[in-house]
Amino acid sequence: MSNIAVLGSGAWGTAIALTLHRRGGHLVSLWSHSEAEARQINEAGENVLFLPGFPLPAEIAVTADTAAVAEAEIAVSVIPSGFLRPTLTRLRPHLHSGQIVVSATKGVENNTYLRMTEVIAETLGESGLALPIGALSGPSFALEVAQGQPTAVTIAFNDPAIAARVQQDFSSETLRLYTSTDVIGVELGGALKNVIAIAAGVAAGVGLGHNSAAALMTRGIAEITRLAVACGGRRETLAGLSGVGDLVLTCTGSLSRNRTVGQALGQGYKLSAVLEGLGGKVAEGVLTTRAALGLARRHGIEMPITEQMELILNEGKDPREAIKALMLRPGKDEH
Secondary structure (H helix, E strand, O other), X not given: XXXXXXXXXXXXXXXXXXXXXXXXXXXXXEEOOOHHHHHHHHHHOEEOOOEEEEEOOOOOEEEOOHXXXXXXXXXXXXXXXXXXXXXXXXXXXXXOOOOEEEEOOXXXXXXXXXXXXXXXHHHHHOOOOOOOEEEEEOOOOHHHHHHOOOEEEEEEOOOHHHHHHHHHHHOOOOEEEEEEOOHHHHHHHHHHHHHHHHHHHHHHHOOOOHHHHHHXXXXXXXXXXXXXXXXXXXXXXXXXXXXXXXXXXXXXXXOOHHHHHHHHHHOOOOHHHHHHXXXXXXXXXXXXXXXXXXXXXXXXXXXXXXXXXXXXXXXXXXHHHHHHHHXXXXXXXOO
16 A cells, blocks of 8 residues: 555646546545635545546545645655646645655756656755656546546656566556656657647638648657657657657547647637636646747757647747648758
8 A cells, every 4th residue: 555645636647536536445535726725625535627527536635735745655746847847846845765666747947958757856956855757648538537538648767676666556447557768759749739630720720631730749759769769768758658648639639628628729729718718727738838848949859730830829829820831841851
């Protein structure tokens, strides 16, 4: 039995807590950044705001007490990328040696261009704390995980023994984990596919068909792989669950927030209105696009789809003009 604290009570955090409880054999807590949100979940018996329709068993302790993380052997961070650093600064006094941290957030920090495990390591390191930090990623809509639909993801740690420990603790008849030592590749695959999902949504929004979607996904995984390898990731990782697997899901699935954002932009809606319509939920690709470009420029990597998404998101470029710009780029050899 392990004591596991899930940090972040959004849809994904709630789904992880539910699947861990359903597996059995663990003490599971769900930490919320807000007293009001934790109280609302406890009173309703479910996460009405982010994952309605799924009763939370009384055995899952829902709390906003920062001290609650001190008891955990494994802390699963599902905190949105834009709030990760300040939130961990709040939690840091209660974390201690002997704990394991699993990052399940798919993003890249703006300005620093750090992956989520790097943000965690840097934040904890400010108080001299060095914990094993890994990444959980793969094709996993929160709703379907909460429903108990079979899902396969990757867990990556530099130390394969720790990856195997988390694999054993998290695996169940509905959640299958594959281990990896390629933390970089797993994280960047999960983060960067959100940008391509926005592009796939844009294409759908302007009325393009299956040919266009297939081209975007294929060229999208090519530019994701270029950047991941330049950062130290492994090419084969991007051909796996946390690369192609997650990309296909997020580019084609109707539950994808990033695809939904892109589709609305393609239909002519303004970004501010689209984000407001998410009702507090986060589409990580919106923030990741600019950070991904910054990281790509640092490594001298060309990312044409990401560049056009940045122009649509932050410069108001007409989506049809962006697609035209991609099609009229100089001819290239495929590899």
